[in-house]
Amino acid sequence: MATKGERILEVRDLVKHFPLTQGIMFKKQIGAIKAVDGVSFDLNRGETLGVVGESGCGKSTLAKVLMALERPTSGSVQINGRDIAKAKGAELKRMRRNIQMVMQDPYTSLNPRMTVGDIVGEPYDIHTEVAPKGDRARKVQELLEVVGLNPDHINRYPHQFSGGQRQRIGIARGLALQPEIIVCDEPVSALDVSIQAQVINLLERLQNEFNLAYIFIAHDLSVVRHISDRVAVMYLGKVVEIGKDVDIYDKPAHPYAQALLSAVPVPDPEGREQRERIILQGDPPSPANPPSGCRFRTRCWKAQEICATEEPLLQIRPGTTHESACHFAETHDVVHVN
């Protein structure tokens, strides 16, 4: 197995626009939802990149494009140096073995008419070369054991399992083809608090065991901090700040990242009166018609003229330790009470 730290995924200037059309017979395009609009990042082997942002910021579309479930409008997604966004046919199929997904809702992402064995073994029906037919049941049982389920339950149906166990089934399915990258789209948000911890611990154990790289998409910033090595903050289709978890959480530089972090309730009532709270007004603007210049300027308390005219680039700003896309970036700890 290759060593940890080697680059495995390279995303460059990724754009995904969904066309808005008008008319029935003669459809004409009248605009586009700019769901992902120029996103670049790298992911190393054995590393976890957390992606956070409000609903509608494009994080799930990003996951779909990475998985080649949606073709990007432009940009590239290089896995081990090959572009999955341009791959076709047999090559695409082969590349998909290397990147798998764990979905949010374990109640709807498992087919209720299939047994656990069929669900976890289905990847082998598609990629027949991975496991010979006679060997499949044994492989599936191994997988169930790896994710902490009873291998004897191979013939049970999803409804016979609890939410946490179903999520384990989804994870086993994701592991079946021995991928190097797993995209987790809100993997614990549908689970009860006491079950969340079990699944998070499982994901961490699997990462160490198989040297997996995770793209971990979630809206719960506490969970993301716990599991991630690096974190990207998205707003309206763009990454506004990216860096090591300690940089993002203890020294956020972009006003949006600061607002987002300050809104997370801390489970400790001590000092709750002193805690700094930045309450953003209103809702994010529509991705069909994002503001000019900096997209956050309509809700930003630091906005000046330059923000409307010039789009801030994602780069390391003076006085900060990591990349942020704000003309007036300034680190400011909002999470801790001193």
Place this chain on the structure above:
Amino acid sequence: MRKTSLDTLPAEGGLGNEPLLAVDNLHVEFATRAGLVRAVNGVSYSLNPGETVAVLGESGSGKSVTAQAIMGILDMPPARIPQGEVRFRGTDLLKLSEEARTQVRGQRIAMIFQDALSALNPVFTVGWQISEMFRVHRGMSKRDGMKKAVELMDKVRIPAAKQRINDYPHQFSGGMRQRIMIAMSIALDPEVLIADEPTTALDVTVQAQIMELLAELQRESNMGMILITHDLGVVADVADKIAVMYGGRIVENASVHDIYKSPAHPYTKGLLESIPRVDLKGQELYAIKGLPPNLLDMPTGCAFHPRCPYRQDNCVTDVPPLHEISGTRNSACHYWREVLDGDQR
């Protein structure tokens, strides 16, 4: 003849030291085809004006059913309330006639639901739905009701309220829909507001907006608030008192500061250790082993015993009573002293 008017309830104060709302030994059960489900087994808590009580628990712990029993919106049958009282200003609501309860519901005790999109009617405008409160309960005309609706939408800070009064729920974002729900619930100046997971479906930034709005409305009118949630972070931010529910019982109740500093029940302790925190980078999370109990087949003795690291033999056989730890604290654990001291495990 039965008195059905609102006058049967005292308008102010109550009886001496009687709290605003008191749930006393409430039991709720559901007759289902699979058997009798005891969703709530002897729950008691109380609420004073201006106070926020958080009811914390996972799905199936009975926290929402308790709230529905207080509101009187349980479907009966299949639900049944074999025992218990819900006293509002000293009057047991469960003994009132349906007409009298209708007078209380909405006017004196109001509720906000989790999913605003399914709680609002999609085929009526929001203005119509808010003004319905005034038409039905106060006998106002359509015009006056609409005027009041605009005032309320302003109050919950919906921008351009006047222009948006004739919009339908789907035309609003999730946060704005929750504001409309809040506008409806506070329309008649209730004394008790029950918020059932009011921000669970929302983003953190919107959650912060909504919680701030609720706190402000509460300060203005001195409402008592029951906040039902599973989010330990939200609770730590706003609650005065906490009741932790597990398997249809209250396993611990205490002031917010006591419970986070030193939990006295193994379930509370496990929950607090199992959540990742935004201000700390932890080691491996402590995970409570096993699954929440199946209500059709509750464990004997203490419902938490199959998952509990403090378990002894008597936990399997004896249901622990709610031990009094101090004047304001209780724990339903035989070994609360050990839990409090942090021994074992």
